[in-house]
Amino acid sequence: MGGWAIAVHGGAGVDPNLPLECQEQAKQLLTRCLNLGISALRSNLPAIDVVELVVRELETDPFFNSGRGSALTEKGTVEMEASIMDGPKRRCGAVSGLTTVKNPISLARLVMEKSPHSYLAFSGAEDFARQQGVEVVDNEYFITKENVGMLKLAKEAKTILFDYRIPTVGLEKCSAGVDSPIVMNGLPISVYAPETVGCVVVDSQGRCAAATSTGGLMNKMTGRIGDSPLIGAGTYACDLCGVSCTGEGEAIIRGTLAREVAAVMEYKGLGLQEAVDFVIKHRLDEGQAGLIAVSRNGEVACGFNTTGMFRGCATEDGFMEVGIWE
Secondary structure, eight states, X not given: OOOOEEEEEEEEOOOTTOOHHHHHHHHHHHHHHHHHXXXXXXXXXXXXXXXHHHHHHXXXXXXXXXXXXXXXXXXXXXXXXXXXXXXXXXXXXXXXXXXXXXOHHHHHHXXXXXXXXXXXXXXXXXXXXXXXXXXXXXXXXXXXXXXXXXXXXXXXXXXXXXXXXXOTTOGGXXXXXXXXXXXXXXXXXXXXXXXXXXXXXXXXXXXXEEEEEEXXXXXXXXXXXXXXXXXXXXXXXXXXXXXXXXXXHHHHHHTTHHHHHHHHHHHHOOOHHHHHXXXXXXXXXXXXXXXXXXXXXXXXXXXXXSSOEEEEEEETTSOEEEESOO
16 A cells, blocks of 8 residues: 545636636635644545545635635526545545535435435435534525625626636636637537536555545536436545546536546556546546545646646655645
């Protein structure tokens, strides 16, 4: 075994004009979450416990798009989704359409451990949450004034915004203006910005785990489900590696991106970083996305084809890095 390793992300597709104070705030949050995970790993917590712990922290802080601070639907509400996967036996749990569960990632784990199913959604997931006694709050808890402003901007532009890291002063300040849209599922959208949080861990026993959580797209249709709760797309872990993805959900779903990393490692014999690079280059078609990954050998890797990705990683040998740009 190569020792433990951990990586976290807060979304791919960063506006190059993101103010320096926001960049610093993001780095501080990622560093805090990394240190939380490092401390847990040094205390010999298993990988599955560590990914849940770190993603809960990300869900609680409103900076990124998960839990409190989630993107708003077209109706101005929050619908959250998350998934978690334990590599050794490929156990998994996922949830979608949550409106009151304070920490979706913990409910996803309860689906994995306390239900006969792998995936629960909407009213069924909410009912299960209450049966399990998890903490619930009013939907207003998740809504921030920044996101209310972003929803207004999205509706005025008649488009979908990838999260809320876009300046509220107007679309002309964004890295991708309305005159040069990207395409989602063949339809143009005007602004690309980060969304989703995630964590991947390999512990000192070589056990890999992955967890991903998101509020989805700003101004999304109610009922929309992205890649984050889909095992094999946004999240995957097995005995080889753990992977969490972020970016254009529809493209990640089409490419089964997280599972592809494990597949090319298994079938092509690629190393972790080679596998990540291959998948980003060859499995996204024209999609925009990024991912973080760890291997059972204690390696850590990331890859993205966007302008940037909020990310951080650390390994048992003392390496630690937090970054946004290439």
